[in-house]
Amino acid sequence: MNSPVLPRDDSSSRPAIEIADPTTPHVSVLDLGVTRGDGIFETIMVTRGDAPAIDAHLARFASSAALLDLPEPDPAVWREAVALAMSSHPTVDVLAVKLVLTRGVEGTGVPTAWALAMPTKDFSADRETGIRVVALDRGYRHDVAQTSPWLLQGAKTLSYAINSAALREAGRRGADDVIFTSSDGFVLEAPTASVLLRHGDRILTPPTEHGILHGTTQRRAFEFFAARGYVTRALPVTRIDLERADAVWLASSIRQAVPVVELDGRPLQHDLELTRALNAHLSLRDRD
Amino acid sequence: MNSPVLPRDDSSSRPAIEIADPTTPHVSVLDLGVTRGDGIFETIMVTRGDAPAIDAHLARFASSAALLDLPEPDPAVWREAVALAMSSHPTVDVLAVKLVLTRGVEGTGVPTAWALAMPTKDFSADRETGIRVVALDRGYRHDVAQTSPWLLQGAKTLSYAINSAALREAGRRGADDVIFTSSDGFVLEAPTASVLLRHGDRILTPPTEHGILHGTTQRRAFEFFAARGYVTRALPVTRIDLERADAVWLASSIRQAVPVVELDGRPLQHDLELTRALNAHLSLRDRD
Numbered sequence: 001m002n003s004p005v006l007p008r009d010d011s012s013s014r015p016a017i018e019i020a021d022p023t024t025p026h027v028s029v030l031d032l033g034v035t036r037g038d039g040i041f042e043t044i045m046v047t048r049g050d051a052p053a054i055d056a057h058l059a060r061f062a063s064s065a066a067l068l069d070l071p072e073p074d075p076a077v078w079r080e081a082v083a084l085a086m087s088s089h090p091t092v093d094v095l096a097v098k099l100v101l102t103r104g105v106e107g108t109g110v111p112t113a114w115a116l117a118m119p120t121k122d123f124s125a126d127r128e129t130g131i132r133v134v135a136l137d138r139g140y141r142h143d144v145a146q147t148s149p150w151l152l153q154g155a156k157t158l159s160y161a162i163n164s165a166a167l168r169e170a171g172r173r174g175a176d177d178v179i180f181t182s183s184d185g186f187v188l189e190a191p192t193a194s195v196l197l198r199h200g201d202r203i204l205t206p207p208t209e210h211g212i213l214h215g216t217t218q219r220r221a222f223e224f225f226a227a228r229g230y231v232t233r234a235l236p237v238t239r240i241d242l243e244r245a246d247a248v249w250l251a252s253s254i255r256q257a258v259p260v261v262e263l264d265g266r267p268l269q270h271d272l273e274l275t276r277a278l279n280a281h282l283s284l285r286d287r288d
Numbered sequence: 289m290n291s292p293v294l295p296r297d298d299s300s301s302r303p304a305i306e307i308a309d310p311t312t313p314h315v316s317v318l319d320l321g322v323t324r325g326d327g328i329f330e331t332i333m334v335t336r337g338d339a340p341a342i343d344a345h346l347a348r349f350a351s352s353a354a355l356l357d358l359p360e361p362d363p364a365v366w367r368e369a370v371a372l373a374m375s376s377h378p379t380v381d382v383l384a385v386k387l388v389l390t391r392g393v394e395g396t397g398v399p400t401a402w403a404l405a406m407p408t409k410d411f412s413a414d415r416e417t418g419i420r421v422v423a424l425d426r427g428y429r430h431d432v433a434q435t436s437p438w439l440l441q442g443a444k445t446l447s448y449a450i451n452s453a454a455l456r457e458a459g460r461r462g463a464d465d466v467i468f469t470s471s472d473g474f475v476l477e478a479p480t481a482s483v484l485l486r487h488g489d490r491i492l493t494p495p496t497e498h499g500i501l502h503g504t505t506q507r508r509a510f511e512f513f514a515a516r517g518y519v520t521r522a523l524p525v526t527r528i529d530l531e532r533a534d535a536v537w538l539a540s541s542i543r544q545a546v547p548v549v550e551l552d553g554r555p556l557q558h559d560l561e562l563t564r565a566l567n568a569h570l571s572l573r574d575r576d
Binding site (some may be wrong): 032 | 317318323327402437456526
């Protein structure tokens with residue numbers, strides 16, 4: 001079902017890309033990607049053979065690599081890997097292509113890299129009926145990305161155990177997802193999505209200075225809202241801003257924009273028509 | 289050189305343990321251990337065929353599994369795996385056996401597990417001459433293990449990218465290692481070691497309630513000090529306590545106790561004879 005493509009990136013010369021069978025093992029038990037979660041990833045949505053946000057994903061991949069002192073990914077090689085992964089996979093409506101770059105087998109200094117194409121779950125019900133969310137403390141102040149860059153806030157790393165643990169905690173509390181807050185009370189992001197909210201004609205998202213990922217889908221959503229006359233801003237967001245919002249969404253590549261209809265058991269307002277129009281936009285290739 | 293042993297732990301029945309060649313890949317690109325750093329590990333020191341702290345390591349392994357909602361590791365299976373890894377490896381003075389348990393290939397619900405035996409670096413020079421350390425902010429308050437258990441503080445997870453990033457930051461500052469401090473000023477632990485300090489006849493270490501690992505080597509060091517008439521206590525430790533200490537050590541299974549001779553560029557006191565006696569004790573099998 002899956003088609004991985006494994007570019008062996010030795011970053012000294014143009015690496016060869018080879019197709020591999022994802023049902024057999026490809027990662028060494030000595031790879032720092034598995035022994036230390038020491039690597040980065042991106043998940044790119046492909047619809048009808050197009051990857052509308054690939055530029056933004058490759059830019060963020062490069063930014064994550066820089067934060068982890070990994071060699072700069074060559075966009076040409078990764079584009080080729082994504083194209084090969086797409087073309088090797090049987091045609092489906094929506095495909096996810098995951099890019100992974102690890103620090104490689106310990107002691108070799110040679111990174112390990114692959115792209116993996118896989119079919120996605122169908123999230124259309126979430127987009128229509130919305131999801132229930134709990135707010136959980138992310139433990140960090142909003143400014144740690146500036147004060148303590150070794151905490152890697154803003155990088156999309158393979159060290160995601162906390163995100164998985166937070167999602168399990170949400171499940172225990174009867175919710176579907178999480179919105180992380182900083183230890184000093186700011187709304188940050190979800191474990192795998194950006195937070196967007198509408199107040200009247202203003203669309204807000206927390207700023208990347210608060211140690212969160214620059215959301216590729218959030219950026220495309222802002223284009224949609226700006227074209228419709230909304231004022232779009234990255235500004236500090238508090239919990240009260242969520243509670244008083246006219247709509248709150250979690251935005252990510254594959255699930256797209258899902259309305260948050262409940263926060264910690266209390267209903268939030270939502271707007272089904274606007275959500276539908278937004279998701280129609282997110283499925284399209286950027287006009288450029 | 290290495291000998292891994294891969295017990296396929298399906299936790300419903302006693303898993304079969306098989307010997308595998310670590311130079312070939314064994315981990316799937318779909319394994320949550322690599323895609324999310326979602327798993328746990330322990331590194332056990334073996335000297336002269338003995339694993340003196342195996343009980344403490346298996347206890348901590350079980351505690352990490354519980355914090356991550358992973359199935360409880362069967363100590364009998366893991367003992368067998370460690371013994372097999374030890375006996376399959378050519379005899380060396382000091383061997384490290386690494387135990388890994390991941391959440392397994394996504395969607396299967398079947399964990400992946402292996403034990404890997406490998407020779408260790410020679411840390412005798414560090415034990416004699418000591419190491420230079422920088423203090424770095426760990427970003428969390430000292431009490432997050434109690435307030436926010438989904439942050440997994442106190443679990444030894446595969447999501448170690450921050451530890452690696454902190455060690456690179458130490459290198460940039462001309463140091464060898466890191467002592468993490470909480471955002472509210474308490475000394476926590478090193479990326480891969482516990483912190484011990486001596487004030488006169490008292491030996492102190494930060495308490496596990498501060499969201500740090502229960503150090504297996506720290507515990508064995510306390511036995512040594514207690515037998516010599518020192519008062520041993522787990523108590524909150526501040527930076528000033530480090531600066532005023534008669535000795536500071538980082539304690540871990542393989543490197544054992546290394547004296548910290550410099551903190552942020554300023555010299556700390558150390559005691560070579562006491563360090564030598566402590567390390568002689570740590571190499572011995574527990575008398576029980």
